[in-house]
Amino acid sequence: MTLTDLRHSLDFSQLGKDMYQLVAELYPICRSITGDGVRETLTRLHKHIPLTTHEVPSGTQVFDWTVPKEWNIRDAYIRDSRGVKIVEFKESNLHVMSYSVPVDCRMTLRQLRPHLFTLPDHQDWIPYRTSYYEERWGFCLRHSQLLRLRDDEEYDVLIDSTLQDGYLTYAESFLPGDSPDEILISAHVCHPSLCNDNLSGVSLATFMAKSLATIPHRFSYRFLFIPGTIGAITWLSRNESQVSRIRHGIVLTCVGDSGAYTYKKSRRGAVEIDRAFTHVLKHLGSGNRVLDFVPYGYDERQFCSPGFNLPVGCFMRTPHGQFPEYHTSADNLEFIHPRNLSESLRTSLSVFDILENNRAYLNQNPKCEPQLGKRGLYRAIGGSNTDTDILAMLWVLNLSDGEHALLDIAESSGIPFDAVTRVAALLEEHGLLSEKSK
Amino acid sequence: MTLTDLRHSLDFSQLGKDMYQLVAELYPICRSITGDGVRETLTRLHKHIPLTTHEVPSGTQVFDWTVPKEWNIRDAYIRDSRGVKIVEFKESNLHVMSYSVPVDCRMTLRQLRPHLFTLPDHQDWIPYRTSYYEERWGFCLRHSQLLRLRDDEEYDVLIDSTLQDGYLTYAESFLPGDSPDEILISAHVCHPSLCNDNLSGVSLATFMAKSLATIPHRFSYRFLFIPGTIGAITWLSRNESQVSRIRHGIVLTCVGDSGAYTYKKSRRGAVEIDRAFTHVLKHLGSGNRVLDFVPYGYDERQFCSPGFNLPVGCFMRTPHGQFPEYHTSADNLEFIHPRNLSESLRTSLSVFDILENNRAYLNQNPKCEPQLGKRGLYRAIGGSNTDTDILAMLWVLNLSDGEHALLDIAESSGIPFDAVTRVAALLEEHGLLSEKSK
Amino acid sequence: MTLTDLRHSLDFSQLGKDMYQLVAELYPICRSITGDGVRETLTRLHKHIPLTTHEVPSGTQVFDWTVPKEWNIRDAYIRDSRGVKIVEFKESNLHVMSYSVPVDCRMTLRQLRPHLFTLPDHQDWIPYRTSYYEERWGFCLRHSQLLRLRDDEEYDVLIDSTLQDGYLTYAESFLPGDSPDEILISAHVCHPSLCNDNLSGVSLATFMAKSLATIPHRFSYRFLFIPGTIGAITWLSRNESQVSRIRHGIVLTCVGDSGAYTYKKSRRGAVEIDRAFTHVLKHLGSGNRVLDFVPYGYDERQFCSPGFNLPVGCFMRTPHGQFPEYHTSADNLEFIHPRNLSESLRTSLSVFDILENNRAYLNQNPKCEPQLGKRGLYRAIGGSNTDTDILAMLWVLNLSDGEHALLDIAESSGIPFDAVTRVAALLEEHGLLSEKSK
16 A cells, blocks of 8 residues: 555544544653653553664763753642642642752742742743753742732742653654655654643654554655754764765644644755645645744754754644743643644645655657547547646646656646646556656 | 838738738638648638648658548538428538538437537537547537427438548748748647637738748748647657757737737746747736746647747737637637737737847947947936936946847846837947847 | 944934034035036045045046046126126026036027026926036026016126136045955035035045044945046046955945935845845835846946946935935935934944954854853743844854855844844854854
8 A cells, every 4th residue: 555545545533533642641741851751651652653762871972962860750849838739740740840950848938939930921821941951940830829829928849859860761763665765753752741732743753653654655764752952962963874864854843733734944945845845735725834944943953953954844733932822731632633633644644645756757758749538548529628637647748858856747737746646657557657767 | 121110110900901801711611630621721821921731641650649531521410300400510610520420310319419519608609629539420509509409309410521541731831031040930720610719820820921021030930830739740740850940939829809918938938939028018018918838728738848848939819718709609700800910910020029139239338338428329418317218228238248138138127129129229330339249 | 443333332413413514514615527616525525534636637538438628617697687696606506507618698588598497397496407528508597587587688698617628536535454355435526516416425425434444344445535427437447457356335325315225236236235235224124225226327337337347336315316306406405414314324334344244154063053051142941932142043053054154144034134243253252153264
């Protein structure tokens, strides 16, 4: 079965439910850039797809960075003088600033205040904060909770965490293809109970791998489940000699919300994956956006740093920072939907299908048009309007001059890549096209 | 007399009448891709211009195609049981599907129905249908006629046609110029009683040739009067070694209706004829359209097939399929007008004038501006606004650096090519410009 | 002190007053393309800046032109029969057509009429007219004055001028820089009592030179104060072997009115000064215009003639001919304002600052991002929005690959050049960037 066939046979409705279920399963786990939450997450992904986990010791130098200490947390709370736990880690792991150092003391609100973070504009949402590279501690709470704290009261503050030498954990799923050339798919796994950013991306990558594992494919696919920034840097540092195999790449994030699609181009700006996503999003209809590369965002920052400059874009629905729920407790299981997840999968597979099938052909009858009619490829009665397939055949024949691959033809003609590919196969069967040797 | 002078001395009003008269004369003839109708048409064109007629035998292989049998028709009708001829070839040659095989029998409406073609949306128009490459027969009739046929009646059906080995007929008119480099003009002659598509193009080509025959010109001009598709393929097949002489080319069709002009670019997209038509249409005013190449339409499909890729565009008013009268009996003598025909001629000759005169010059005084005033080329009193000719002179002087020909200068400056050419001649007279040797 | 520091320390309010005062001081002087008015003007500029004056004899051949005779004028009037001077040079030097030959006679209005110029659309404005290269005489007067002249009256007409062998006078101010590469600034000094065109440009050039003379700079700056057209041609003719030193250049004119800025690009169209002005005007806000080169206007016509093709643009507010006061007595001290002059200076210095600082750097840590946080270059608490400086740092790091200079980065990122330069310096201090050797 080809990827094209697979795309048309998958039950996306069921896949959406399964993708959502995976998000729901992973949602309660407290992840950070290191620690047992990441390990637990990867263990659960391994039930779905082949996965190799890597553990990189704290203190390992990775380019300009150092793998940090491993952080784990068991409990945390703020307790008032009556013994009531006002803010509690067990209620939401967002309550503790990620990488908070341990603390266990009693303090006044005045002393506590600099360690508290809220969202005054969204009083019932808990913000998400981190302090990976400076040793601090803090609590994130609802602004409505903060307003109930009293100046004249003392609070017991506990963070039962450890920050000590350990490992940075990441995993790879590798699906070998006919060619050693690779398509890289990367999703960050370092965010705690946040759904769109980025359990949606983790689930999408998992189900991509699960789907592609069932069929043969031209490219090898390498899926990375890594902590953001330090994970990408660590992976690049350990795989520097291998990155030349990467022909196309994509970072996945925020793919479960209800917004239109956003594709952010690679730094190179017009490589094949940029063009393939642009083509697919254009034909899916208006509202979808294709953005130029900017050197901030997700791990495309690292993949597209000037020393690597890999052909890696970023696929999203609503971009980070453009939905108010971003990096708050409102990015929860209600903010994403099964259908959004499955449509993101469908769309991504369409793009991979272009990459798999984008070939150049040579018209075997380049002087004048071939007579399609005698081969049964044309309508029998002249005079009616040409239909899409005939148009597609004429485009493919006209542009198969050795200078244009099928995606070029789809772009020039405005005809969907699927239709272009289908008639190219038909014309090849009839001896009118021959694949151009590389 | 130069072409520029000719353009300004022609009586376009009278030419329009003559062009229309030629269409009217050719209108009743039943043409197809072969047969006596084409021969008769070419004989009449020969009264206007030098013409060489070629006869290519049925069965001749031309690239992927085979020259078909020759088709001729003498009579055809559908007659009801009372002996009334309900549909009759002699009333309109559109009534018979072109290339219908002979038939002579009595049949019920049920048997006849699959052979009848109508236009339900335009009940009083007869459609135009062909079946060149599949042996069939059929009648085209007004939908109002169809509605009067009765299920319980039998009809006598006659098509007195022959489809047998013969010839494909086409003609060339060649006007030698100073150079063996050619401008190709092609018009299809295979449509029966249809005026805009394409007696308008046939008449335009004829009067172009008639006009150009009266003056010397730089390029050689080759006019083709050929059946569509198979004619172009036949001509290319027989002239493959000569096509490298074609510097510019144009297919003429639908040039008699009242719509704005449409120029469809060659496959190359920015060759000189593309730029010349674009320039002329732009300066003629808004509403005119310049379209990118697409691999369907008229015989530019063959001239621009990848194995030839000739610099050939297509000049139209309203494109095929964009006027409801297209390929129906409503594309008649009322649908076109003398003034539209003559304006199409005027516009085409403007384009040829650009091609004839597009040269590069070298500014002989490239360091600072030359003093136009001492040569009488400038207004005497400073301070008033510069006028168009002075602007044109400054543009020509500034850009005549060996990198820009006159059409480049017209494009950069937005000044009409005529004005650019006129001042270039003036500057050359005064020794300020010298033609760049090739 | 660097140019950047200077820009931020100048008192532009006071500078505006000083610039306006210089215009007011020069306003009464009767300038033309030669003569004592130009000399007197240059003498006064010399009080502000170092200046070398050149005198080129009449009759000197300069490319296609000849330095004309020197013109001077002492008095002129039209006097009616009652002895009343109706039109008088001493009231406005615009009353006499520049380069008028001497005349002293009595004549009827009928005889006088061909020598009179008015503006019927602006009856109280005196037009400005010249006749440099044809020996004529004429008076320019208010249309309201013309209407009072009587057909039945004779008038005494006097022009006490001399047109004889002498000199064309121009001056240069040269500010040597670290490099012999030059920035050329040119302003025409040939207009009599007209403020925007071009005492505004003369004053701007003077105060540019005055400001730049106080600081070190990378480029050498050469300021030309020359009569329009013949002055530029004369200078180019005498400095032909030196012009290859000119890296950037700008013609200054009409910089004192209240209109938005207009930058007209050099003939090359995308050289550094074109891009620097475009960048600065874009960030100053909407309404500012960047125009393509056209071969008419001011002395950029000569600098950009094809034999030189220098990278010279033209900086204006409202372009010549687009304000009704242009070349009339209404282009007076009320038409310009101190603030407009000083803002034109501020804007020009911003552009020079770009030219001075536009360097390419190499990212010293090109594989993945460097860790900004450990160098104190990043916000400590993750999760809040990135601010402009961090964005600028990421852009500079990402694009400092040897292919992009700082202006390229400013253009790609949309971040003002100043901010890009500032973070580049910061990154260089931290060893993250190193200037690319040329």
